[in-house]
Amino acid sequence: MQTLLEKVKTNLILNHNEDDEFLQNLIFTATSYAESYQKKEDGYYSKLDMNPTTEQAVIMLSSHFYESRDGSTGGFFADNVQASSQVWTVVNRLLDMNKDFKV
Structure with a gap:
């Protein structure tokens, strides 16, 4: 079974280990x-x-x-001005599916 680090690297199409520590911090x-x-x-x-x-x-x-480690771009899809916003929208919708709602 793949670790979370391996899954992120697969998603990024990264074939080296030079950024593993940095990626672990981002995963955290x-x-x-x-x-x-x-x-x-x-x-x-x-x-x-x-x-x-x-x-x-x-x-x-x-x-x-x-x-988008500098925070100013949408990363790979930087030519789309709403790319960053779209990522956050999708991420939040996925997280909503397992959210503990408190009243």
């Missing part, structure tokens, strides 16, 4: 965002498996962070 950040967005405790996904939709959101968000 994306996972932390997922936990916060879904109203789960910090470290929730270090103890429990991710739902497939949450995992896909983390892969997409980690990849987006990597491709």
